[in-house]
Amino acid sequence: MDWTKELQTAQQLQPAHRRRVYATDKYVIRVTLKPGELDEFGSTHDYTHTILQDENLVLATNLVKSHTTVPVPAVVHFEEGLTVLEMKEGIDLEQA
Numbered sequence: 001m002d003w004t005k006e007l008q009t010a011q012q013l014q015p016a017h018r019r020r021v022y023a024t025d026k027y028v029i030r031v032t033l034k035p036g037e038l039d040e041f042g043s044t045h046d047y048t049h050t051i052l053q054d055e056n057l058v059l060a061t062n063l064v065k066s067h068t069t070v071p072v073p074a075v076v077h078f079e080e081g082l083t084v085l086e087m088k089e090g091i092d093l094e095q096a
Contacts, residue, residue, distance in 0.1 A: 001077065006024055016033060019033060032050050
């Protein structure tokens with residue numbers, strides 16, 4: 001799938017610290033900041049560390065999904081610098 005097209009209609013969810021996080025009706029798209037790219041505070045980050053965190057997210061999500069009944073979003077796509085998860089509706093903590 002061409003994630004560039006999905007990103008054109010996506011809404012950014014939070015300020016960029018290590019990655020930009022976007023949402024569409026179906027997906028949450030996490031785009032890692034490139035090496036040397038400045039975050040929301042004007043700082044750079046350790047790109048390798050961020051990639052390892054993304055890999056850990058995918059492995060942990062799959063582990064929880066396969067060994068528990070806890071509802072977690074499916075990992076739709078994963079490559080270096082881009083992680084796409086299915087949108088999982090939950091309870092808004094402001095409303096709870």
